[in-house]
Amino acid sequence: MLASLVLVTAAYAAERFLGTVTGLQLLDGAVGVVLGLYACSHPAANALDLIFHAGERLRGVSAGDVGWFLLNLLVLGVGWLAIVAGATLLVG
Secondary structure, eight states: OHHHHHHHHHHHHHHHHHSOSSSOHHHHHHHHHHHHHHHHHHHHHHHHHHHHTHHHHSTTOOHHHHHHHHHHHHHHHHHHHHHHHHHHHHHO
């Protein structure tokens, strides 16, 4: 999950500071949306796992679990921003 966070952040930063990475705004938008969806898929899968197995998972919550939850939220937020930025490029 950390690798997808770094990948999405690097792609977004490259698009933001370099303008267009591929030369085509449509292709940059499509790449942004796909990377954002990929990044969001891991935290979403973890959230579904937590929902379906909440009784087993929430019995022994430790400090490491809180860090894992915060990492999931961070990756989900960055992935959502990548989806929005990519969709903006696709529409614009």
